[in-house]
Each structure stands twice: as structure tokens, then as C-alpha cells.
Amino acid sequence: MSAEIENSPVPQQEAATLPFLTTSLDAVINWGRSNSLWPFPFATACCAIEFMSLMSARYDFARFGTEFMRFTPRQSDLLMIMGTVTYKQAPILRRIYEQMSAPRWVIAVGACASSGGFYDSYCTVPGIDHIIPVDVFIAGCPPRPEAYIEAAVQLQEKIKDESFLTERLARLRDRGEDLPS
């Protein structure tokens, strides 16, 4: 937000003493969203073991604002898919994604979730992007906890690029409301 302060019409010296600051709505919303991601762990296989070490004290994922695991999709906005997803599991995953309310993001963790991994067979989904949209893929089998952290940081960058107002406008247009362009 410092950039906004610098560009503000109020001289900087003066702005520093004022009891308020000006910024854009998007900047505030994205700042809040990106630093308070609530993950929902969709853990089906071995990648989830690495996730346990990620959440515990040594790697401490909570440093990045992903403080709480939420075991209901309705209270979370980050879906982390860790492990192999079979075709039998696919409708369940799809339904969990649909139960999450917007805004929602998805991280596909590991080779299996990203591409099916080495399970090239009749029962494994070759990448969960066939079922739901994915924001960040993590390579590895399993990825190291550092890779999870990098994915979270990348996702935060991505969230900071989003525009709440533009999305809202698009939603209203989709609904057929007549808006000035």
C-alpha cells in the first residue's frame, strides 16, 4: 500500500501525520484474502504425509497466513489436493469444489494430482484439471515442504493480481444487468 501513499495527492510529509490513508479497494481486499487463506486438505495418498510436516512446527505453514485447516469446504477458500485421484473419487472432488464459496483457489500437489503421475491406467484421473480449475501445480513425488511454501507464495502473488471490482462487474454482466461499459 506504500505505493498508493506515494501517489496520493496529499504531500507525503503531511500524509504521514494524517490518521488515515487512501488506497484502492482491490489492494485492501487482496491483501486480506491473500494473507488469510484457509486450506481444505483433500488428502488421498502419500503427498499428504509431507503436508503433515508442512503444517507442524518445523515448516510452520501458518507463517503464510494459512493458519487453520478447515475440514469443511464451506469454511475454506483454498483446496489442496494431495495425492492420487481416481475416477471413483472424481465426483466427490468435484462436489467438494462446488461446495466452496467464492473466492476459491486450488493447488494441485504432486505428480499424481497434477498429471496422474505414473498411474497410467483405467482408474486414475490424468490430472485434476480435467475436473476442476487449478491455480498452482506443484511438481514432485512427493514435493518437499519448501515446494508447498513456494506454491502458497505464488498463489498469494496471483491473488494480489486479481481484481474484486472487475470480477464483480463480470458477475453482474453475466446476470444480464445493464451496466455502462
Next chain:
Amino acid sequence: MKTLGTDYTKALVPATAADISCAQQSTFDWLASRFPLDQDPLAKLSTSAIVRREDLHEVVQALRDTPEFAYDMLIDIIGIDYLNYPGHQGPRFAVTYLFKSMRFAAHRFQLKVLVDEEDLVVPSLHDLFHIANWAEREVWDLFGIRFEGHPNMKRLLNHFEFVGHPLRKDYPAQKRQWLSTNDPLLDQLEARLRENGMELIDPIPLNTPAVEDVIKGSRR
């Protein structure tokens, strides 16, 4: 050499390969004196018997209940598809039963039933061994061999919308099938809860969907 009926539970002596093959030979000879049997030419490492389908139930019961054999553990039931198998003649499918004795460590035995493609039915063993219930469902799921008299001949691993039997050699291994809904798999659990006197206040509808549901897509 220790022979048939050596009780290993007392001495804690592990069975050697020689003990095992000796016990297999004795079991085979004993069975052959009572039932029409063939020796399995494809079993290279052990003596295994091919029994007629109609004798299967009786043979297994004899193996289980004769005290000097005591084959009281059914390890697994395995389906085999011999399509394009080098040197194989005869029916395309086979079902193999693996037995072990919990009393005599050297007692391991293998039975095989040949199943013709035209008539994919084998008698069920669920009344002799509880484990046969799921093992037979698995063979049905993966090979399409039906078990006559089985109380619940449903797929075990694959989804109920899945079409085909994936471990058959002519099933395309890379063929993908999209499924529209989840498979709750709770029918047995709920039945058991009821058996134990529980009352289910909100039972999940059983996964025998109407055809229209499957065609329409997800039942949400």
C-alpha cells in the same frame, strides 16, 4: 523330512520348501483318490490341482474339515484370463484358490477351476469362508466371473457405473470412464449397524440408482 501332519505350532520350526512340496504332493494324492482331478501343467513351482466346477465346494470342504490337512484359511481367490497366454489350451478363464493351514506350517495348497467364456459361473464358497464374500466380488468386478449362490454379487472396487471388467486382457488399459456420482458403499455398514440393534435416523439412499439418474448425470 517332516511329512504331512507335522504340527509346527508346537516346535516353532519353519517349514522348508521340501516340506511344502511334500505336503502338497500328499494332499494332491489324497484328493485324487476321491475326486476326479488333473494336475495343473502351468503350475511350475508347486503341485496344484484342477478340479471340476461341480466338485469345488465338496473338495474345499474336505480340505478344510479333514483334521490331518486342516486347510482352514482361504488366503485369496484369483481370477486369471489366459487370452493370448503362450502355450495355453482350453477354457479362457480360470479361478485359483489359495489355501493355508494355520496349524501345519507346511500346508499350502492351490486349487484351480477352469471357466469357459460361454459360461462364466463358479459356485460360491462364502458359506465355508467368510473372506470368500469379498474375494469373489473382486473377481467378479475385475474379470466378470459370476459366483453362484453369492449373497451380494456387486462390484467391490470399481464404481457401479463402470462398464466392463478391467483386468481382462482385451480391456483397453488406457480406456477412461467418467463417472457422474459418488458410490456411497455404505449398504453393508448400515446392514451391520441394524444387526447390532442400532437405528439409523438418516440412512443414505442405496446406490442402486434409477437408470434415468445415471443418464442425467450427477444426483445432487
